[in-house]
Amino acid sequence: MTSYVVTGASRGIGLEFIRQLSQDSKNTVIALVRNAAKSEHLQEISHLPNIHVVEGDVTSVETMQKAAEKVAAITGGSLDYIIENAGGIYGADTSLADPSKDLSTLVNELKGNFDLNAVSGVITTNAFLPLLRKGTAKKIIFISSVIGDIQFTRTTEFTGIVSYGAGKAALNYIAQKYAIELASEGFVVLPLSPGFVDTSSTKEQKQDQPSEDDMKKFQDVTEQWAKSQPDWDRKPLTVQDSVTKQLKVIAAVGPEDSGKMISQNGNTAWF
Ligand SMILES: NC(=O)c1ccc[n+]([C@@H]2O[C@H](COP(=O)([O-])OP(=O)(O)OC[C@H]3O[C@@H](n4cnc5c(N)ncnc54)[C@H](OP(=O)(O)O)[C@@H]3O)[C@@H](O)[C@H]2O)c1
Numbered sequence: 066m067t068s069y070v071v072t073g074a075s076r077g078i079g080l081e082f083i084r085q086l087s088q089d090s091k092n093t094v095i096a097l098v099r100n101a102a103k104s105e106h107l108q109e110i111s112h113l114p115n116i117h118v119v120e121g122d123v124t125s126v127e128t129m130q131k132a133a134e135k136v137a138a139i140t141g142g143s144l145d146y147i148i149e150n151a152g153g154i155y156g157a158d159t160s161l162a163d164p165s166k167d168l169s170t171l172v173n174e175l176k177g178n179f180d181l182n183a184v185s186g187v188i189t190t191n192a193f194l195p196l197l198r199k200g201t202a203k204k205i206i207f208i209s210s211v212i213g214d215i216q217f218t219r220t221t222e223f224t225g226i227v228s229y230g231a232g233k234a235a236l237n238y239i240a241q242k243y244a245i246e247l248a249s250e251g252f253v254v255l256p257l258s259p260g261f262v263d264t265s266s267t268k269e270q271k272q273d274q275p276s277e278d279d280m281k282k283f284q285d286v287t288e289q290w291a292k293s294q295p296d297w298d299r300k301p302l303t304v305q306d307s308v309t310k311q312l313k314v315i316a317a318v319g320p321e322d323s324g325k326m327i328s329q330n331g332n333t334a335w336f
Contacts, residue, residue, distance in 0.1 A: 067202065068093040068140045072123055072189060073151030075104035076267035078208065078259055081308040082148055083107065087116050095136050097121050097151070106267045123151045123185035129192040136196060143199035146315070149189050150208040152182045152236075153229075160224040174228040182232030186239050198250065205247075206315055207240045209233050209256040209326055211293075211335040221292045237326050244324025255318050256326040259311055261290070261336055263301040290336070297336040302329070 069086050073079035074096035087094045087110065095117045098104045104111075104118070111118050117139050121132030136144060155177035159166055186207055197203060211217045212226055213233025237256045244254040265272065275283070287299045302310075310329035317331065328335045 066091055066093045066140075067145050068095070068136075068143065068200065069146045069148065070095045070097055070119075070136055070144060070193065071148045071150055072097045072121075073208075074098050074107060074118075075100075076106050076269065077264035078262060078304055078308060079148075079150040080106055080267055081304045082150065082312075083116060084110055085305075085308050085312060087113050090115055093117070093140060095119055095139060097123075097132055123149070123189050124180050126188055126192070129188050133192040133196060136193070140196070142196065143201075144193055144196035145200040145202035146204045146206065147189070147193050147197060148206045148208065148315075149186055151185065151189075152208065152232075154178070154226060155181050155232075156228065158226045158228045161227050171228070175231060178228040178232035179235060182229065183235035183239060186236050190243060197252070203247075203250070203252045204315065204318070205240075205243065205252060205254045207236055207254070207256045209236050209240070209258055211258045211326075211328070213237055214258075214326060214335075217293050217335065221289050223286070223289050225286065240326070241324040248320065248323060251320075253318055253320055253323045255315065255322065256324075257311055257314060258326055258328045258335055259307045260302045260329045261287075262304055262307045264304050266304070294334055294336050302336075 069092060071079050071082045074083050075098040083094055083096045086092050092115055094115055096107055097119050098107060099122050101118045101120055110116060119132050119135045121128040123129060156174035158174050190205060210233040212230040240254050240256040247254060291297045291299060307329050314329060314331045
């Protein structure tokens with residue numbers, strides 16, 4: 066049996082990792098969620114015998130240590146893969162010099178995004194490291210974002226979602242540090258960008274239809290991002306396609322790639 070923990074598995078990309086990984090009955094798949102009772106999309110598949118649901122908040126040391134104990138009881142003390150997917154945009158994140166935003170709100174967003182997207186990576190990794198050390202695959206995957214990539218920012222001149230980007234940039238740095246520190250133990254550590262992914266079908270709250278103004282803003286943003294990849298069709302990936310591609314990258318990645326962010330395409334084509 067090969068064991069996987071996926072964090073943020075209640076919906077979106079994390080849920081799709083659980084769905085695809087559980088299709089192989091030789092996999093033991095552990096879905097880590099904040100609230101199992103409220104994870105209604107996960108409940109549609111969690112009856113499968115190789116899926117286990119464990120609760121934990123990735124920003125809380127105490128709950129993640131307890132989660133690691135529960136996972137150890139399921140797997141017999143080891144873990145092969147961890148896919149650290151929980152994360153997202155904390156607050157109404159805009160740009161650094163946005164005149165409509167007061168400084169304390171900006172600082173609050175910076176701290177919230179740092180906790181959720183960077184510190185969470187250390188809490189989760191260190192809580193599960195004793196199990197991962199006893200596993201055979203020794204792969205630690207951080208689901209990151211190109212929004213945290215400095216070269217992408219220079220190329221596209223994109224100023225938005227700055228606090229989230231700073232959190233993911235810090236996560237990429239943390240991943241590189243783990244890659245170096247754990248290399249001699251045979252670990253591969255991968256900050257992986259999932260692409261631009263449509264997760265609307267399992268969104269927490271159903272979104273209203275976008276207004277014409279929202280659509281225009283969205284087109285402007287995708288045009289800006291496309292400066293990094295002019296042949297991109299400007300369309301989001303389906304969550305199924307993104308995860309299928311990411312799983313291929315996770316299977317293929319080796320020590321020579323450890324620490325460096327790549328995309329679902331296995332390179333720096335981000336879309
Ligand atoms: N979608 C994209 O285009 C895209 C692009 C680049 C990177 N990403 C990254 O991919 C990952 C997944 O994104 P998504 O689009 O699937 O997001 P999503 O649909 O909003 O799902 C986010 C998941 O993270 C969980 N989560 C949030 N805070 C948590 C916490 N403190 N502890 C434990 N779980 C927590 C949520 O659980 P609850 O249900 O409890 O809230 C949910 O399961 C994120 O790290 C995101 O930054 C996404």
